Amino acid sequence: DQQVKQNSPSLSVQEGRISILNCDYTNSMFDYFLWYKKYPAEGPTFLISISSIKDKNEDGRFTVFLNKSAKHLSLHIVPSQPGDSAVYFCAARSTQGGSEKLVFGKGTKLTVNP
Amino acid sequence: KAGVTQTPRYLIKTRGQQVTLSCSPISGHRSVSWYQQTPGQGLQFLFEYFSETQRNKGNFPGRFSGRQFSNSRSEMNVSTLELGDSALYLCASSLDRNQPQHFGDGTRLSIL
Numbered sequence: 177d178q179q180v181k182q183n184s185p186s187l188s189v190q191e192g193r194i195s196i197l198n199c200d201y202t203n204s205m206f207d208y209f210l211w212y213k214k215y216p217a218e219g220p221t222f223l224i225s226i227s228s229i230k231d232k233n234e235d236g237r238f239t240v241f242l243n244k245s246a247k248h249l250s251l252h253i254v255p256s257q258p259g260d261s262a263v264y265f266c267a268a269r270s271t272q273g274g275s276e277k278l279v280f281g282k283g284t285k286l287t288v289n290p
Numbered sequence: 291k292a293g294v295t296q297t298p299r300y301l302i303k304t305r306g307q308q309v310t311l312s313c314s315p316i317s318g319h320r321s322v323s324w325y326q327q328t329p330g331q332g333l334q335f336l337f338e339y340f341s342e343t344q345r346n347k348g349n350f351p352g353r354f355s356g357r358q359f360s361n362s363r364s365e366m367n368v369s370t371l372e373l374g375d376s377a378l379y380l381c382a383s384s385l386d387r388n389q390p391q392h393f394g395d396g397t398r399l400s401i402l
Contacts, residue, residue, distance in 0.1 A: 210390050219294070219380055219393035220333075265333065275338060275346040276321050276387055282332035 179203045180268050182281035190289055195253040197284050199266030202247065206268040210278070211240060211251045214263045223264075224251070227271075256288045292317065294394035296381050302400045308369040311397045315362050315383030321345075322364040323391060324356060327378040336379075339364055368399075376401045 181200045189195045197211075207228035212220035226233040226240045226249070233240050239252045253260055266281040295314040303309050315322050324336040335348040339358035356366040362383075368375055378398050382391035 208388075212393075217395070219296075219382075219395045222390045222392060225390050267333075271387060276323060276340075276384055276391065277335050277338055277346045277348070278323070278325075278333075278382075278391060279335070280325075280333040 177202075178282075179206075180266055180279050180281040182264075182266055182284050184284050185282075186285045186287070188287045188289060189256050191258055192255045195251075195256045195260065195286055195288065197251040197253075197264050197266075197286065199249050199251075199281055200247060201249075201268050203268070203270070203279070204247070205270040205272065206279075208269050208271050209240070209242060209249050210267045211238075212265045212267060213260075214265060214283070220265055253286075256286075258288050258290050261286055261288050294381055294383050294392055296379075296394035296397050298397060299395065300398045300400075302402060303371050304402050305371055305373060307371050308367065309371060309399060310365055310367045311379055311381075311399075313364045313366075313381030313383075313394060315364070315381075316385075316392060319383035319385055319392075320362050321384045321386070321391075322358055322362060323382045323384075324364070324366050325380045325382065326350075327380055327396070328376075333380065336366065371401050373401050375399065 210225040211223040214220045242249045263283045267278040323338040325333045338346040358364045378396045380396045382393045384391045
């Protein structure tokens with residue numbers, strides 16, 4: 177049972193335009209959500225996170241939106257740059273219970289074309 | 291500030307052997323988690339350690355084990371290696387439960 181889903185395996189956008197990556201989750205216990213970026217031969221790099229008490233968090237060109245009722249979150253990158261080309265993973269966990277186990281989606285490969 | 295360090299970066303083993311992977315967390319981080327990344331399954335949680343105690347374990351067979359030392363460094367061990375164990379093994383550490391996990395670059399394990 178896949179609790180975190182990224183339904184688009186790939187996304188291609190033009191430099192300077194907006195990139196929107198989507199993520200859905202099924203476990204209502206999840207209350208902390210993160211986005212990671214991964215380049216080949218490197219580990220995932222933390223980008224931005226959001227707690228379920230918020231519906232938006234912004235950090236520079238990156239904004240994460242959370243819709244709890246729809247169990248959906250999205251990552252917006254504006255403007256997109258060629259260096260943003262990577263695989264993006266959505267991750268979620270519950271802050272109750274003490275464990276820090278993250279549940280990951282399978283990733284979306286973003287390609288930003290010059 | 292040094293990041294999460296994993297050694298070795300690459301490893302080639304044959305079926306039936308065992309392997310030990312090492313992870314040094316960011317200084318001050320006490321929580322260490324391990325994940326397996328394969329092309330078909332994405333990142334799958336293996337286990338998590340905090341203050342030398344296993345706090346959570348994923349759905350992996352008993353051939354996969356780990357431990358954490360008093361300096362928060364962690365090791366994972368896989369015994370009786372199988373071809374399907376070929377994967378990227380990632381270690382992550384965090385300061386506390388309200389902070390994001392930070393990952394190392396992983397150990398690429400190939401089983402022949």
